Amino acid sequence: MTIELNDSQRVTIDRLAHGGDGIGYLDDGRIVFVSGTLPGEVVDIEVFELKKSFARGRIEEVVEPAPQRVASQCPYSDECGGCQFWHTTYENELRLKTEAAWEAISRISKVEIPQARVLEAPAAIRYRSRVVFHQKRAHRDKRTGALEPNKIGFYRAQSKQLVDIDDCMITNSLLNQVRRALEPALRDVGDCDIILETASATSVMVTLVPETNYRTNLPRSLKAFMQSVDQNPMIRGIRVVGKNEDVIYGDIAVDADQILAHVPVHAARLGSGDFRQSNQAMNRVLVDEVTGHIKASGATSVLELYCGSGNFAFAMPESVEQIVGLEVSAAAVESADALARLAGLQRYTFAKANLDKGLVKTPWPGAEGFDLVLLDPPRTGATTVCQELADAEDGPSTIVYVSCDPACLGRDLKTLATGGWKVDSLTLLDMFSRTSHIESIAVLTR
Ligand SMILES: C[S@@+](CC[C@H](N)C(=O)[O-])C[C@H]1O[C@@H](n2cnc3c(N)ncnc32)[C@H](O)[C@@H]1O
Incomplete structure (x- = not known):
């Protein structure tokens, strides 16, 4: 039997692959990975990627759900590639x-x-104290010609397509609040990564990694961004990462107790670029x-x-x-x-x-x-x-x-x-x- 791209297939999920995708087999014997599925489930899928030795499918319908399947609490889980387990109980x-x-x-x-x-x-949920959002400026989609608005969020699974995420359920509320507050000012900055990390119980350290490298001169949009957040008490400092040197605005030290499990001296502070468990x-x-x-x-x-x-x-x-x-x-x-x-x-x-x-x-x-x-x-x-x-x-x-x-x-x-x-x-x-x-x-x- 020949299987073409976009064909529908009914598959039984045998087990989970490393990374959380369910594994089943197409009618031609090829292995197929389907995210959002559980072992034992029967699902109708659309084949959206077809390679010689494997395929990827997306769920059209869960025909026989596993007893541990639950409704997702995250409104973005069908699209966002950041999490893999919203469709089941935490125990499972x-x-x-x-x-x-x-x-x-x-x-x-x-x-x-x-x-x-x-x-x-x-x-x-709400446990992440460090998060990397991506921003993609408004643009026309090359394939469809449709106008895509400015987005700040995470990628879809196996893709560079951004999903706009207003409130990430595994990220702490302070970081989500800062992401929302920054959005208007960030709009002119263009494509960049936005790293947010808690600097104290009430403030956040922002690191911007713009896609366009520059040396010492900040583009006007970035200067305007920094000035516009100057008065925001939720932001302790901003670092804009440049090719040769970073531009720093405000205070970029982080309270040590936000990075270390045990702090040897009261009110100690650390550099904001240090690794931290999230x-x-x-x-x-x-x-x-x-x-x-x-x-x-x-x-x-x-x-x-x-x-x-x-x-x-x-x-x-x-x-x-x-x-x-x-x-x-x-x-x-x-x-x-x-x-x-x-x-x-x-x-x-x-x-x-x-x-x-x-x-x-x-x-x-x-x-x-x-x-x-x-x-x-x-x-x-x-x-x-x-x-x-x-x-x-x-x-x-x-x-x-x-x-x-x-x-x-x-x-x-x-x-x-x-x-x-x-x-x-x-x-x-x-x-x-x-x-x-x-x-x-x-x-x-x-
Ligand atoms: C998983 S983190 C653990 C850090 C620390 N144990 C903690 O819990 O915060 C891994 C650490 O390895 C460091 N690292 C990465 N590559 C390294 C290398 N080639 N040699 C030494 N350290 C490295 C990173 O900078 C980072 O601090």
Whole structure:
């Protein structure tokens, strides 16, 4: 049977793919991905993308819904590609995500993975304290010729088409309020990314990344934008990112308690460009969990890799006498260092290091001398460092690996296993409710 683009097909959803799409099979045997579906459901779909080995379909009708299907609470969920789980109960989302993560980690690592402990989010909505909106100026659609208005929002799934989002349900109310307040002033700025992050309980730091690069001279539209928000108490500062240098307006420091789970000194502040976990409530759960593992290990010296501005470091148990934090962002290292000095804390050393090149090139060429290595790499994982930790003959007896990507974690656990490292425990934490993402903590010993 030949299937053409835009054909309708009835499919049964077999399972969920990494990323949350349902997987079914077309009548010609080709695998088809359908977002917004659940295992066991029978759906009529329109095939909107057809490749040799797979297809994508969109729901025309849910013919046999799963018992866990619910009406979405988010008015944008049919169009917006930001979230993947508004069509089911939170309990079912958590079950599907954690089963998929455990399966991916086991399959890719090819080692024995213990049953995961699952920590659910205290709040599944309005949790984001950092968000990146995209703005696309009003334009004529090349295909249809229709006039598209100025939009600020998120992309559709698998697309660069923007969906205008007035109120994102997983973003905190303050950030949504600021997005709405900025809209008229931003209209003349043109295509850009708009990063909003809470700077204090009542104010927001705005970073604009315009599509058009400029050097030192701000275009008039951006100057007007900055002046127009000058009197807005909800905005603490604005940074406009330029090719060679940024233009800064107002105060761009952020209260440290908006970025770190535990702040060593009252009223401390950090640079606004430092990495931050986007779910503050769940970040506290994550940090307490990690530091609990460190305390239980009995370690007195910790090498922390990808340490950011000290989210875990400043929460280390008193029993840890020496903490060395390595991180590629000079700004984050400077923030962490300044905070340690301000608080008069002696046990910390922070240093800049590009860990893609491995520990060999850092001021701490190996992990020897440390009881425990804690690592929290970006989504791409920590290939080189894990190979070094596998190859090292002496050194730490415990690794605590924090990961936001189960597939990458699986790959790195496979590498570590070649050096005799065994996974003692796995914890899965729902840092990103309503989306397909999940955070994991693996504790390894040898
Ligand atoms: C997932 S974040 C974790 C940060 C910190 N643990 C926290 O909880 O805030 C990953 C960190 O790795 C840093 N990073 C990214 N690539 C790196 C590299 N090649 N070498 C060292 N650090 C890197 C980022 O700047 C970021 O701070």
